Amino acid sequence: MxxxxxxxxxxxxxxxxxxxxxxxxxxxxxxxxxxxxASLLRDRGAAEDVTALAFERAFRRRRLFNARRGSPRAxxxxxxxxxxxxxxxxxxxxxxxxxxxxxxxxESYEEQERVATQATVRVALQGLQTKxxxxxxxxxxxxxxxxxxxxxxxxxxxxxxxxxxRALNRLREACNESA
Amino acid sequence: xxxxxxxxLNPAQLQELAALDQxxxxxxxxxxxxxxxxxxxxxxxxxxxxxxxxAAALDEKVAAGFPRRTLKVLKRGPFxxxxxxxxxxxxxxxxxxxxAMLATASSVVVATGALVVGAGIFRNTHVAAGTAxxxxxxxxxxxxxxxxxxxxxxxxxxxxxxPTTPSQPSSTVSGGSATPSxxxxxALQANGVVSADHSSPATGSLARQVQQDATLTLAANxxxxxxxxDRVVAVCDRFAGIVQSSNVSTDxxxxxxxxxxxxxxxxxxxxxxxxxxxxxxVSARTQNTLDITNSYDAAGGRLKEARAxxxxxxxxLAAATTPNQTQSIHxxxxxxxxxxxxxxxxxxxxxxxxxYATLSVTITESRQGASFGGGSSVLDDALTSALHVLAVALxxxxxxxxxxxxVILVVATAWATALTLRRRRxxxxxxx
Numbered sequence: 048m049x050x051x052x053x054x055x056x057x058x059x060x061x062x063x064x065x066x067x068x069x070x071x072x073x074x075x076x077x078x079x080x081x082x083x084x085a086s087l088l089r090d091r092g093a094a095e096d097v098t099a100l101a102f103e104r105a106f107r108r109r110r111l112f113n114a115r116r117g118s119p120r121a122x123x124x125x126x127x128x129x130x131x132x133x134x135x136x137x138x139x140x141x142x143x144x145x146x147x148x149x150x151x152x153x154e155s156y157e158e159q160e161r162v163a164t165q166a167t168v169r170v171a172l173q174g175l176q177t178k179x180x181x182x183x184x185x186x187x188x189x190x191x192x193x194x195x196x197x198x199x200x201x202x203x204x205x206x207x208x209x210x211x212x213r214a215l216n217r218l219r220e221a222c223n224e225s226a
Numbered sequence: 227x228x229x230x231x232x233x234x235l236n237p238a239q240l241q242e243l244a245a246l247d248q249x250x251x252x253x254x255x256x257x258x259x260x261x262x263x264x265x266x267x268x269x270x271x272x273x274x275x276x277x278x279x280x281a282a283a284l285d286e287k288v289a290a291g292f293p294r295r296t297l298k299v300l301k302r303g304p305f306x307x308x309x310x311x312x313x314x315x316x317x318x319x320x321x322x323x324x325x326a327m328l329a330t331a332s333s334v335v336v337a338t339g340a341l342v343v344g345a346g347i348f349r350n351t352h353v354a355a356g357t358a359x360x361x362x363x364x365x366x367x368x369x370x371x372x373x374x375x376x377x378x379x380x381x382x383x384x385x386x387x388x389p390t391t392p393s394q395p396s397s398t399v400s401g402g403s404a405t406p407s408x409x410x411x412x413a414l415q416a417n418g419v420v421s422a423d424h425s426s427p428a429t430g431s432l433a434r435q436v437q438q439d440a441t442l443t444l445a446a447n448x449x450x451x452x453x454x455x456d457r458v459v460a461v462c463d464r465f466a467g468i469v470q471s472s473n474v475s476t477d478x479x480x481x482x483x484x485x486x487x488x489x490x491x492x493x494x495x496x497x498x499x500x501x502x503x504x505x506x507x508v509s510a511r512t513q514n515t516l517d518i519t520n521s522y523d524a525a526g527g528r529l530k531e532a533r534a535x536x537x538x539x540x541x542x543l544a545a546a547t548t549p550n551q552t553q554s555i556h557x558x559x560x561x562x563x564x565x566x567x568x569x570x571x572x573x574x575x576x577x578x579x580x581x582y583a584t585l586s587v588t589i590t591e592s593r594q595g596a597s598f599g600g601g602s603s604v605l606d607d608a609l610t611s612a613l614h615v616l617a618v619a620l621x622x623x624x625x626x627x628x629x630x631x632x633v634i635l636v637v638a639t640a641w642a643t644a645l646t647l648r649r650r651r652x653x654x655x656x657x658x
Contacts, residue, residue, distance in 0.1 A: 086272075102284065
């Protein structure tokens with residue numbers, strides 16, 4: 048059921064996720080999770096591996112989920128983040144993302160402008176420090192609250208707010224420079 | 227305490243963060259944040275989407291509940307992962323033994339070693355507890371057999387090899403594995419361990435001659451000393467022992483004490499001690515052994531020599547032709563006869579010492595009024611045993627804890643270190 052957001056409140060058990068609920072979680076978050084991982088790793092193959100691994104780990108550990116420590120989505124993104132960072136660390140470098148090919152000519156002016164803006168944002172995002180980029184991706188794709196982000200990163204909520212705000216400002220600056 | 231990057235956000239910034247949450251939730255935002263909305267939309271739209279083949283395969287795996295062979299399928303399957311293409315280490319490959327695992331393994335080894343050493347310490351500790359002051363040692367394994375009238379006693383030579391030293395006191399022995407029923411004097415004799423001619427031990431006896439003695443102090447309830455003495459005598463009879471002396475005294479305060487001196491077949495000493503220990507509360511117990519092989523051999527040698535001299539004199543007597551010669555030989559024979567008699571007594575005495583153990587039993591009245599022995603002895607024994615079991619369990623628990631606490635600390639430290647290292651490495655991955 049795409050689009051449905053599974054929160055801690057909607058999971059019937061205080062701890063543990065049933066296979067059915069896991070499948071719902073998968074349906075609602077797979078695309079965002081892949082988007083986050085792929086944007087972070089900038090490698091589709093690695094992103095596929097990490098995404099599959101994250102879901103498998105989450106499935107195997109679903110009984111360990113504790114609703115009091117956050118939503119299932121935040122829990123899932125935490126697993127994916129760890130797997131992605133492990134992958135980044137193993138590789139020691141990032142590969143260039145096989146970019147979406149630039150639009151080729153036939154679109155309307157609005158579409159071309161949208162594509163250009165998107166390219167600007169992409170370049171700006173890629174130009175950010177990995178820390179900032181990861182935080183923005185986690186926030187945007189994971190749609191996590193600052194409290195959930197803080198728990199995931201291991202810091203305070205206000206610290207996350209500060210970091211996030213700074214990262215957004217840097218992204219804006221980078222966009223302006225790219226434009 | 228604030229985190230390094232933590233600063234207080236102003237209201238506008240907080241409002242922007244709140245607007246961001248609204249955007250992400252799909253809620254409408256004020257005009258000021260439309261740019262933010264566009265930024266979010268742009269990044270989300272620009273995110274790579276799953277390839278249909280990958281999405282289908284993942285759907286399948288989720289529906290199937292990630293069967294265990296998933297890992298292999300993922301490697302070869304539709305996911306064209308980095309590892310497959312770049313030949314780098316797979317995310318799904320089993321991890322190398324982590325620091326925590328290595329620490330755990332080493333800790334288990336250390337704990338096992340500690341337990342083994344601890345057990346060894348316990349085994350070799352000289353226990354002199356007040357409740358049962360028995361001495362424990364496994365250095366000597368006595369196998370003294372005894373049968374009244376037979377002059378044989380031996381110690382298993384395989385257990386006590388080495389040259390003979392005169393009157394060599396051996397370690398105190400208690401609860402040894404005496405096996406009188408299987409090692410009889412006849413059997414030893416048949417095996418050549420003990421000389422058949424007990425009256426003439428000859429030179430260099432093959433078997434060790436060991437003298438044993440023990441003391442046992444039992445505590446009795448008030449007024450139960452005589453009763454307990456009778457039971458001690460009964461036990462002595464049961465083990466074919468002899469009561470050498472028995473004395474029960476009462477002081478002016480009404481307290482009684484009994485002293486019994488028992489002679490028990492050496493082979494039965496341990497069994498008799500065990501039986502006596504069950505009669506009442508053992509407040510003290512000692513057991514000693516003394517190697518008298520040299521004395522025994524020396525006395526036997528002298529006896530043999532005297533007999534040989536007597537035989538020679540008898541031959542001379544038969545060949546004597548004059549009364550003077552005959553008288554002289556008779557005189558010498560008288561002297562020799564006296565020496566033979568003396569040596570024979572010495573041999574007999576030593577044989578008896580080796581054959582019979584001396585046990586001195588002292589029975590005292592318990593001043594605490596505790597109930598030992600007597601009518602409620604079964605209950606008391608049960609309570610004593612239960613307390614003993616509890617004490618042993620507690621001791622074992624303490625030893626285990628002593629071994630486990632360092633292990634737990636090491637494992638916990640290793641675990642925390644591993645987690646911290648992993649977290650730092652992940653953070654380092656973001657420093658690129």
